[in-house]
Amino acid sequence: MSEGHGPLGQYLMAHPPTLRLVAALLMAAxxxxxxxxxxxxxxxxxxxxxxxxxRSTWTAPAILVPTPLESPRDPRPSPTPTLPAGVSLPRxxxxxxxxxxxxxxxxxxxxxxxxxxxxxxxxxxxxxxxxWIHLLSVPSLEPLAMLVLKDETVIDxxxxxxxxxxxGDRVAAxxxxxxxxxxxxxxxxxxxxxxxxxxxxxxxxxxxxxIAFGFDSGAFVAPSDYSSAQTILRPGEFNxxxxxxxxxxxxxxxxxxxxxxHIRIWDVTTGQQLAELGSASGVDVAFSPGGSSIVSGGRGxxxxxxxxxxxxxxxxxxxxxLFIDAVEFDPGGSILAAALSDGTVLFLxxxxxxxxxxxxxxxxPSSLVFHPDGTYLAVVGAAGEVRILAIAD
Numbered sequence: 296m297s298e299g300h301g302p303l304g305q306y307l308m309a310h311p312p313t314l315r316l317v318a319a320l321l322m323a324a325x326x327x328x329x330x331x332x333x334x335x336x337x338x339x340x341x342x343x344x345x346x347x348x349x350r351s352t353w354t355a356p357a358i359l360v361p362t363p364l365e366s367p368r369d370p371r372p373s374p375t376p377t378l379p380a381g382v383s384l385p386r387x388x389x390x391x392x393x394x395x396x397x398x399x400x401x402x403x404x405x406x407x408x409x410x411x412x413x414x415x416x417x418x419x420x421x422x423x424x425x426x427w428i429h430l431l432s433v434p435s436l437e438p439l440a441m442l443v444l445k446d447e448t449v450i451d452x453x454x455x456x457x458x459x460x461x462x463g464d465r466v467a468a469x470x471x472x473x474x475x476x477x478x479x480x481x482x483x484x485x486x487x488x489x490x491x492x493x494x495x496x497x498x499x500x501x502x503x504x505x506i507a508f509g510f511d512s513g514a515f516v517a518p519s520d521y522s523s524a525q526t527i528l529r530p531g532e533f534n535x536x537x538x539x540x541x542x543x544x545x546x547x548x549x550x551x552x553x554x555x556x557h558i559r560i561w562d563v564t565t566g567q568q569l570a571e572l573g574s575a576s577g578v579d580v581a582f583s584p585g586g587s588s589i590v591s592g593g594r595g596x597x598x599x600x601x602x603x604x605x606x607x608x609x610x611x612x613x614x615x616x617l618f619i620d621a622v623e624f625d626p627g628g629s630i631l632a633a634a635l636s637d638g639t640v641l642f643l644x645x646x647x648x649x650x651x652x653x654x655x656x657x658x659x660p661s662s663l664v665f666h667p668d669g670t671y672l673a674v675v676g677a678a679g680e681v682r683i684l685a686i687a688d
Contacts, residue, residue, distance in 0.1 A: 384434035387685040389669035392629055395642055395652045397687045398672075404436075407679025410456040410662055415463045417667040422681060423457035428468050428476070433666075442466060442476045456496045460519065461503040467519075469494035469508055475519075498549075500542045505563060507549055509537030514551050516563050539579045543602075545586030550602070552577035558591050560602050570605045573598065579621045583645070584628040592619025597633050597641070599648065609648040613641075623663040632672065634660030640674060640684075657682055 382402070390398060410423035419439055422429040428442040454470040465484055467475045473494055475484035497508045499519060506519035514537045535553035542549055548569065549561045558580055560570040578593040588608065589600040596610040597619060613619065613635060621634040630651065631643040636659050642652040658676035665672050672684040 383436050384671065384683065385685070386434070387670040389627070390625060390630065390665075390672065390686060391627070391669075392644060392651060394686055395630065398642070398652060398654060398684055399687045400654075400656065400682050401685045401687075402683040404431075404681040404683070408675055408681050409454060409679065410468075411664050411673045411675050411681060412457045412459050412466075413664060413666050413671075413673070414459050415461055415667060420673065421457045421459065421466055423454040423468050423470075424679075425453045428454060428457055428466060430466070430478075440479070440481050442468070442481055455494070458497050458499055460499050461501060465519075467497050467499070467506060469497045473497060473506075473508055475506075495537065496539050498540055498542055500547075500563070501544050505542070507540055507542065507563075509540050509551060511536045513537060514540055514549075516549060516561075516566075539577075541580055541582050541589075543582050543586045544584060548602075550580050550582060550589055552580040552591060552593070556593075558589065558600070560589075570602060572600050572602070572605060572607075578619060581622050581624055583624050584626060588645070590622045590624065590631055590633075592622040592633055594618045597622065597631070597643065597648070599631070599645065611641075611643055611648040611650075620659060620661050621663045623665060625665050626667060626669045632663050632665070634663050634674070638676075640672075654684070656684070 385401060387401075388394070404422070408422040408424050408429075412421045412423075413433070414420070417433060419433055420431050422431070426443065428440075430439040430442070431437065432439050454468045457466065457468045459466055460475075464478050465475050466478060467473065471493055476482065477484050494508050494510045497506065499506055503519060505516050507514060507516040513535065535555045537551050537553050540549060540551040542563075547563045549563050550558055551561065552558050552573075554577075556573060556577060558572040558577060559568055560572070561567070562569055572589070573591055577591050580589060580591050582589055587601070587603075589602050591598050591600065595618075596612045598610050599608040600606070601608055613633075614637075617636045619633050620636060623632045624630070624645070625632070629645050631645050633641045633643065634656075635641060638655055638658050638660065640654050640656050640660060640663065641650060642654075643649065644651050656674050656676070657680050658678050660674050660676055662675040663672065670685060674682045674684060676682070
């Protein structure tokens with residue numbers, strides 16, 4: 296970064312990776328798909344270094360506004376998911392505490408994927424693969440789109456996580472960087488490049504106004520439409536790997552899990568930490584549909600937390616030598632699904648943590664996502680296989 300970038304750029308480059316990432320986002324003029332706007336008042340220039348560190352919300356002197364790219368599709372091969380002719384998702388009923396014993400695998404999608412997401416209205420499913428995001432219609436499973444990254448200079452192209460905007464008109468995916476696309480025209484909605492640190496996870500706020508992502512030395516939150524440079528930064532001392540994060544559905548809060556073994560709850564309007572939970576190595580975290588509970592999993596018991604009190608409601612032990620790769624609530628908030636490293640998916644009663652059902656699925660499940668109406672559960676294995684679970688006829 297040259298001296299011409301001003302005091303903010305010089306300050307950020309002198310500080311930890313979390314801040315250097317923000318520097319890359321805000322100062323990298325000429326980034327593909329971005330244009331530079333005239334500078335606004337440089338608040339950082341008139342503040343001391345300690346003031347900037349203490350301030351968790353600030354307005355940068357200039358912002359990058361993503362613009363659509365008119366470039367051809369990436370020529371690298373990524374096969375369309377292969378399904379036998381006429382295969383589609385069968386009609387099913389919502390998975391409940393009473394019928395979960397009949398849950399079974401009904402379909403395998405022959406496409407290696409790292410992540411999966413259902414559209415908010417349930418009409419499509421997104422599969423994150425190495426270089427592409429595949430969109431399939433539900434229930435027909437007909438291909439709808441193949442979204443591709445646009446910058447050939449990005450070395451790490453493997454998409455790790457995918458999420459739909461709550462409005463259903465955008466898809467975001469992360470890997471070497473964060474990319475969004477507009478739907479249904481599939482045009483790029485902007486590009487954030489990681490500062491040498493692969494991005495691990497992404498989530499939208501319930502109203503779609505914010506987007507959050509985590510990486511190997513922190514996490515941050517920004518407006519999802521890139522309308523301003525107001526960014527909530529993690530404190531400088533927060534320098535942990537963040538494999539998962541989740542917005543609360545009922546409050547302006549974000550939960551992050553990190554490799555120091557703690558879940559942290561953040562106020563997304565101020566950037567302040569509200570609570571710190573847990574003491575075991577965490578891998579995944581999720582809010583209940585109503586926002587009153589948080590579940591965590593990792594190298595230790597599955598734990599349901601009361602975030603407002605900072606205390607656990609119950610713990611459910613797992614067999615020695617195993618760990619939890621993913622946790623997820625069903626849309627009704629009565630069932631908790633947890634993916635074990637031995638390929639088993641556990642289903643627990645949210646009330647007391649008792650086991651309702653368990654199912655050997657595949658390999659090591661790395662991701663679990665319920666369909667919005669609770670009729671299907673998509674499971675992604677460590678080898679990339681995607682399996683759909685539903686109630687048997």
